[in-house]
Amino acid sequence: MGLVASINHLLNFVGPAFFLALGLATCAHLFRQNKAGAQSFIAQVxxxxxxxxxxxxxxxxxxxxxxxxxxxxxxxGASALCQWVLSRGWR
Incomplete structure (x- = not known):
């Protein structure tokens, strides 16, 4: 397997994690109700x-x-739990 194919496989492997992280952070930013988040948008992603x-x-x-x-x-499940903790959802 060549370098390009290896990079393609790696990107396809972690793609769902990246787009889920981006979607969770975006939704948390949009639906935040005057809560101060612990992290910035980039840090949450x-x-x-x-x-x-x-x-x-x-x-x-x-x-x-x-x-x-x-x-x-x-x-x-793990990403949702992580975003809940980052957004301080227990408060």
Missing amino acids: AINFIVGSAVLLAGLWLFSRDGKMASYAALV
Whole structure:
């Protein structure tokens, strides 16, 4: 596998984590109700992306293949929990 194909596979692997992180941070910014968030927009995207990528890597390690629906369900759950913590949702 060449360099271009390897980069393509890597981007397709972490793509769902990136776009979910971007969507969560955008929705949190749009629906914020006079709450002071703990992090800036870019920091929220970065933290959610790192958490999402780690969850996808754990799913790849656990199931020995990419693309399992359980991995994607864990990605959504972990990203939502992370955004809830970043937005200080318990207050």
